[in-house]
Amino acid sequence: MARNAPEPDSPSLFDDVGPNGSGLVDDPARPLADRLRPRALDVVVGQDQLLAADAPLGRMVASGRLASIILWGPPGCGKTTIARLLADRTGLVFEQVSATFSGVADLRQVFAAAARRREIGQGTLLFVDEIHRFNRAQQDSFLPYVEDGTVVLVGATTENPSFELNGALLSRCQVMVLRRLDEAALTELLARAESLTGRALALTDEARTSLLAMADGDGRYLLGMVEQILAAQDAGGEGPLDVEGLRGVITSRAPLYDKSREEHYNLISALHKSMRGSDPDAALYWLARMLDGGEDPLYVVRRLVRFASEDVGMADPAALQMTLAAWDAYERLGSPEGEVAIAQAVVYLATAPKSIAVYRGYGRAARLARQTGSLMPPAHILNAPTRLMKELGYGEGYEYDPDTADGFSxxxxxxxxxxxxxxxxxxxxxxxxxxxxxxxHWEDLRARKR
Incomplete structure (x- = not known):
């Protein structure tokens, strides 16, 4: 657990004026991401939708009253930094626990200390990192202390709170959605890193652009890569790195994707809706994102088979054959060769005419079947393999449609x-x-025959 009472801020890159008047304070013994940690909310990058003066957190800070909140956002977007700065700006003691390493006993100690502070008029901000990792019972333990104001809870999570946090806790907290850092925010972090270290990264323009893309919206990861590049320069690298040289220095990062959590459902929804919207380019992109993230290709192809029946249907009956063929091809070839067959099926489905008439028709039929119980089929279409069944009228009057004049009885x-x-x-x-x-045509013939 980390505990910090309000005290004068330690200087950082984001000070308007540092000890030497430059605003830059360098401590090479600390990780670059820590050395660049903001000391003021107005210099946190990429989260103006929450921190601006007219934004939710900006208004809370201006009023001096902080509500319990859940900070939901991807890694490296500033959740921990914002929580620390909120405590500082509102005069609260900062307590930090991690759901990965803490249990109910640790929480009881925090709550007891917060209650003692409250008796002397001192508030406590309890920051819970990865709050989604607490089980339901552990989450329930926060409720009385949040409700009576013993602590102001600030939870941080990378997972959708609607799925991972219980309703009672959510009803007592406001959910604040943090964005992945965009190119402008990452560019600003990169400039600050170069300013702090006093060294420019030896990269071509294309490699610099690639570096920002490799960060994938994660500021902490970007600064980690900067440290790797500077280390490579110290080792005697000659000339600026191009894109290929950069990839040789930086360990590639797996995309953010969890097959059991929200990102899984978000991406399959994006793939499905791109195909339904007849956009093969977007559909291929989301397919690549899923497969590159480690999704099981057989899961994807099963969804394509369903799509072929549900969203294409009889507008193009060959769609079902195409998806089944892609399934078969992937099982025969495996990855990566078989993934091309899946991509072919995705393009076919995205460019096929769409109809959900079969899907809707089956739904109507299911409702009608439930409403009509166990009614027997009409006698004329029943087989009569025994004399008794013939005597009961089974099969009587049945017309064999192919033998009729119109091929339709x-x-x-x-x-x-x-x-x-x-x-x-x-x-x-x-x-x-x-x-x-x-x-x-058949309905017209039916009407005439009647």
Whole structure:
């Protein structure tokens, strides 16, 4: 646990004026990310939507009253820094626990200390890192202390609070969404790092752009890469690094992706909606993001099979065959070769005409079946393998459609007493246009035969 009472801030790069008037204070023994940690909220980069004077946290700080909050955002976007600065600006003692290493006993100690401070008029900000890792019972332990104001809770999480935090705790906290750092914010961090160290990174313009992309919105990771590049320069690297040289120095980072958490569902939703919206470029992008993040290709192809039936349907019946063929090809080839077959299926589905008429028709049929119970099929379409069944009228009057003049008998195949209503209503998209015309022709023949 970390405990800090309000005290004069230690200087950092973000001081308006440092001890020597430059605003720069260098302590090479500390990690670069720590040396560049802001000491003022107005110099935190990339989170103006929360920290500006007219934004939620800005208004809280101006009023001097801080509510319990959940900071939800990706790694390296400033959650811990913001929590520390909020405590400082509002005059609260900063207590920090990590859900990874702390249990209920640790929390009881924090709550007891906060209660003692409260008796002398001193408030406590309790910062809980990775709060989503506490189980439901542990989360419940916060409730009375948050409710009576013993602590102001600031929880940090990379996971969707709607899924990971219980409703009682969420109802007592405001959720603040932090953004991944954009290119402008990362560029500012890079400039500050070069200013603090007094060294320019020996990179080509293309390599500098690639470096920002490799950070993937994570400021802490960017500064870690800067340290690696400076170390390479110290080792005697000649000339500026190009993109390939940069990749040789920097260990590649796996994309942020967790197959069991929200990002998994976000990306499959993006893939699904891109195909539904007939955007093959976006669909390929989201497919690549998922596979590059370690998603099981067979999970993806199973979703494609469902999409072929649900979203394409009879507008292009070959879509189902295409996705099944992609599944088979991947199982035969494996990765990475088989992934091309999946990509082919994704493009096919994205560019195919769309119809959910079969999906809706089956839904209507399911509701009708539930409403009508266990009605028997009409006798004329029942087989009669025994004399008794023939005597009971099974199969009597059945017409074999291929032998009729029109190839269509017009018989009724629904149970007696069930009013005929359209269940499958084909669209005018793709192959369904012809199906709709055919069904209209048969309906006209049925009406004439009656």
């Amino acid at each position: 017009g018989a009724d195949y629904l149970p007696d007493g069930v009013e005929r209503r359209p269940l499958y209503e084909p669209t005018a998209n793709g192959h369904e246009r012809r199906i709709r015309e055919r069904l209209a």
